[in-house]
Amino acid sequence: MKMKAVCCWTETIVLILIFKISFNASFQLTERQQVCSLCGGTPLNSTPVGKFCSLSAGRIDGRCCLRNNTRDPEDIIGLDLSNCSLTHIDELHGASTVSVIDLSLNPIVNISDTTFQGFRDLNYMILPQDIVCPGGNTSWEKVEVEEGNRLCEGQKNMCNQTGELSMNCPENSLCAPYGPGFYECSCAENYRGYKCLREGDFPVPQVFGPLAASTVVISFLLWVTQRRKAKYL
Numbered sequence: 001m002k003m004k005a006v007c008c009w010t011e012t013i014v015l016i017l018i019f020k021i022s023f024n025a026s027f028q029l030t031e032r033q034q035v036c037s038l039c040g041g042t043p044l045n046s047t048p049v050g051k052f053c054s055l056s057a058g059r060i061d062g063r064c065c066l067r068n069n070t071r072d073p074e075d076i077i078g079l080d081l082s083n084c085s086l087t088h089i090d091e092l093h094g095a096s097t098v099s100v101i102d103l104s105l106n107p108i109v110n111i112s113d114t115t116f117q118g119f120r121d122l123n124y125m126i127l128p129q130d131i132v133c134p135g136g137n138t139s140w141e142k143v144e145v146e147e148g149n150r151l152c153e154g155q156k157n158m159c160n161q162t163g164e165l166s167m168n169c170p171e172n173s174l175c176a177p178y179g180p181g182f183y184e185c186s187c188a189e190n191y192r193g194y195k196c197l198r199e200g201d202f203p204v205p206q207v208f209g210p211l212a213a214s215t216v217v218i219s220f221l222l223w224v225t226q227r228r229k230a231k232y233l
């Protein structure tokens with residue numbers, strides 16, 4: 001009996017790993033479904049998101065407009081959460097590819113700036129009048145108040161010079177937009193490490209670090225199971 005129990009440790013670990021991988025794959029899909037069904041109904045053709053969606057030949061799914069492509073999961077390009085009785089917006093993970101968001105007619109109290117961190121393509125937002133545009137006015141080309149809504153139009157690039165060595169980022173790094181009010185620095189080619197100060201080396205720790213760590217963990221688990229097996233034998 002003991003032997004049998006011991007034998008299955010390795011199989012269990014493998015099963016858990018397989019399960020985790022497939023779970024991660026389906027996770028993005030469920031996140032999308034959550035965002036798109038935050039409230040009932042679908043955007044009407046006459047609404048800003050509805051218009052945007054038919055112009056971009058998108059596909060409506062719940063409150064979302066999805067890019068009509070063969071990628072899985074499909075990208076959300078429009079999100080209409082107008083009149084959804086939302087008091088706060090926690091997270092819109094899975095919608096970071098969105099270009100147009102309508103949050104009008106909601107009793108929203110405040111929105112954290114980090115909600116839209118990483119929303120690089122976000123270019124048009126409709127908010128209740130008292131909510132400031134994420135990142136503030138300076139993060140947008142144009143901010144208007146119209147018919148009780150605040151419109152945030154044209155996300156500004158927070159990098160001084162797009163795709164070039166920038167004043168915002170450390171030397172030897174490139175700056176890229178990363179959502180309203182945010183930018184991202186990545187090391188230029190041949191540079192790496194903290195503040196991109198190291199040059200030329202092959203990035204061994206980044207590539208092999210996680211691999212080495214998981215190998216150590218798996219080896220240890222195997223060692224433990226083998227040791228236990230040996231003891232019972």
Ligand SMILES: *[C@@H]1O[C@H](CO)[C@@H](O)[C@H](O)[C@H]1NC(C)=O
Binds near residue numbers: 083105
């Ligand atoms: C908002 O939703 C409520 C109930 O769901 C509906 O009665 C009302 O007409 C909607 N308002 C607008 C402007 O669509």
Ligand SMILES: *[C@@H]1O[C@H](CO)[C@@H](O)[C@H](O)[C@H]1NC(C)=O
Binds near residue numbers: 109111112
């Ligand atoms: C929203 O406002 C409430 C009270 O006004 C505050 O306690 C809370 O921290 C705010 N949340 C965010 C994300 O700013």
Ligand SMILES: *[C@@H]1O[C@H](CO)[C@@H](O)[C@H](O)[C@H]1NC(C)=O
Binds near residue numbers: 137143144145
């Ligand atoms: C942002 O822009 C709006 C609309 O132009 C204006 O009403 C508001 O005062 C501005 N806010 C700040 C902090 O400049």
Ligand SMILES: *[C@@H]1O[C@H](CO)[C@@H](O)[C@H](O)[C@H]1NC(C)=O
Binds near residue numbers: 160167
């Ligand atoms: C770039 O940044 C520098 C220093 O912060 C500033 O003086 C300059 O005006 C900026 N250029 C642009 C185009 O924003």
